[in-house]
Amino acid sequence: MADKEIPKPDTRKMPTGIASLDPVMEGGIPPGSVVLLLSDIGAGSAEFVYSSIMSLSRAGNKETDEDLVFPESIRYITVTRRNEDVRREISLSFHHDLVESIDRVRFEDLSRVYFDNTVVPTDWYSKGDIIARMQQRTSRDMLAFLSETLASGTENSLVVLDSFTDLATQAVGKGRWEELMAYMRGIQRVSKQWNTTFYLPLTRGILDVRNEREIADIADAVILFRWEESTAARRQRIMYFEKFRGLMPHLEERDLVKFAVRISSATGFEVSNIRVVV
Secondary structure, three states: OOOOOOOOOOOOOOOOOOOOOOOOOOEEEEEOEEEEEEEEEOOHHHHHHHHHHHHHHHHHOOOOOEEEEEOOOEEEEEEEOOHHHHHHHHHHHHHHHOOHHHOOOEEEOOOOHHOOOOOOOOHHHHOHHHHHHHOOOOOOOOOHHHHHHHOOOOOEEEEEEHHHHHHHHHHHHHOHHHHHHHHHHHHHHHHHHHEEEEEEEOOOOOHHHHHHHHHHHHHEEEEEEEEEEEEEEOOEEEEEEEOOOOOOOHHHOOOOOOEEEEOOOEEEEEEEEEEEEO
């Protein structure tokens, strides 16, 4: 009996859509990666996400290169913010030409479930008469509801979970950290089955260092956005690859780990100067 042929691993990449960055990563991100975007406040992670989804929504599902795979859908899931607020922020931040295809992104708002388990008054986040709101009010678990949301239409996709900071701080406050970490390990596992990439934005310095590092350990990739002082005493946004499974060896052998970046309304997030780390 002939031995079964072992299937070759899929080596295609999913572009981030950031033209100045994808060539550095040999085309983009391995599909099915859980990417932690760990950022100082205002250091560029939001603009990275916005630029990525704007560019990919314009590209659509193009197979222009056999080594590249574009997401079949883009889902932007908010935990505490309204969809309208996110879309408005994107529209105010960038030129119309960049934003024109944003309607192809599927925005989903889970804030009602999040706030139902807080002391926030119901009429601050939910419309309708008082009886209807009381009937809609639920004590359902946020992670269970998120699972239901992800259950349909998530294969071969890009999913942005905005923001993972909100889920993490709520879990710490209610003593449910272990549950959240188990859930994140589940996402890390199922992302490979679905061939779906996840962006998880997390603000630096809010969680304890131990909690922050545990999240980073589970993720497939950790991209760090931070502020640094330049020689001219001017603040500069810097981006690091702290970790990237399946990609880090290629970056390190070329010493491409640390980058200076700029943000423009006309072009979005850009790598402006590649800093070689010696």
